[in-house]
Amino acid sequence: MKRLKYRVMVDDVLLDAFRHGVFDWYRVHGRALPWRMTRDPYAIVVSEIMLHQTTVMTVVPVYNAFMQTFPTVEALHAAPLEAVKTITDPLGYKVRGRWLKEIAAVVVERWKGEWPQTVEELMTLPGVGRYTAGAILSFAFGVDAPILDTNVRRVVGRYFGLNYRDTRAETEHRLWALAEAVVPPGQAVDFNQALMDFGAMVCTARKPACTVCPLYLQCQTGGAAEAPTTAAEAPARYQITRRRPADQASSIS
Numbered sequence: 001m002k003r004l005k006y007r008v009m010v011d012d013v014l015l016d017a018f019r020h021g022v023f024d025w026y027r028v029h030g031r032a033l034p035w036r037m038t039r040d041p042y043a044i045v046v047s048e049i050m051l052h053q054t055t056v057m058t059v060v061p062v063y064n065a066f067m068q069t070f071p072t073v074e075a076l077h078a079a080p081l082e083a084v085k086t087i088t089d090p091l092g093y094k095v096r097g098r099w100l101k102e103i104a105a106v107v108v109e110r111w112k113g114e115w116p117q118t119v120e121e122l123m124t125l126p127g128v129g130r131y132t133a134g135a136i137l138s139f140a141f142g143v144d145a146p147i148l149d150t151n152v153r154r155v156v157g158r159y160f161g162l163n164y165r166d167t168r169a170e171t172e173h174r175l176w177a178l179a180e181a182v183v184p185p186g187q188a189v190d191f192n193q194a195l196m197d198f199g200a201m202v203c204t205a206r207k208p209a210c211t212v213c214p215l216y217l218q219c220q221t222g223g224a225a226e227a228p229t230t231a232a233e234a235p236a237r238y239q240i241t242r243r244r245p246a247d248q249a250s251s252i253s
C-alpha cells in the first residue's frame with residue numbers, strides 16, 4: 001500500500017457531521033450507475049478509464065456497450081485494438097482504447113487474470129493513477145482507501161478549509177490525508193461514491209448549493225468565499241502532522 005505522509009486528527013463533531021451529511025444525502029439522491037452494481041475489478045477499471053475527463057452521462061451508454069461486447073478481461077485481451085477503439089474513441093481522449101488493451105495484457109499474461117490489491121501495483125497499469133488505484137481498491141475490494149478526484153478534493157477542501165486549487169505537493173498530501181480521515185471504517189465502497197456524487201451535484205465547482213447543503217453549518221467556507229489560499233491559513237478544527245517512520249510502516253492509502 002502507498003504510505004501517506006500525514007496523519008489527521010479531526011474534531012469529532014466536524015467529522016461526524018461530514019459523514020452523516022454526505023451519507024444521508026446520498027441515500028436519497030445518489031446515482032444508480034451501472035458500474036456501481038458490481039464489485040468486478042475489471043468493470044470498475046473500464047468505468048474509471050472511461051470517466052477520465054468525461055461526464056457520467058456520456059460514459060453510461062458507452063460503458064454498457066463495451067461490457068456487452070467485452071464482458072471479461074480475457075475477452076478484451078483477445079479482441080483486436082480496432083474493435084476496442086470503435087467503442088471507446090467516440091468518448092474522445094482516444095488513448096483509452098489502447099490503455100484498456102494494455103491493462104488486459106498485463107492482467108491476463110503477467111498476473112494470470114488476478115488483479116493486484118495494492119496502490120503501487122495498480123499504478124503500474126497504463127492510465128491508472130493514484131485516484132484510480134484508490135477507486136479500484138475501495139469499489140472492487142472494499143479496502144478503506146481514500147480517493148481524491150476533482151469532486152472529492154473540492155468538497156473536502158471547502159469543508160475543512162484547505163485550498164483545493166493549490167497543486168503544491170504539501171497541500172496535495174494534506175488533501176489526501178483528509179480524504180483518508182473522512183472514510184468511515186468498513187464503508188469505503190458507499191462513502192467514496194457518495195462523496196463523488198455530492199461533489200458533482202451539491203458542492204459543485206461554479207455554483208455550490210450551500211443554502212440547501214446538509215454540511216452548511218459545519219462547513220468552513222460554505223456560502224462564503226473560497227477556502228484559504230494556503231495550507232498554513234487553514235482553521236484549527238483539525239490537526240495534520242507528519243507521520244513518524246514507524247507509523248508510516250502500518251498506514252494505508
Ligand code: SF4
Pocket residue numbers: 155158159202203204208209210211213214215216219220221222223
Ligand atoms: S456548504 Fe457549500 S461549500 Fe460547504 S460543502 Fe456544502 S455546498 Fe460545499
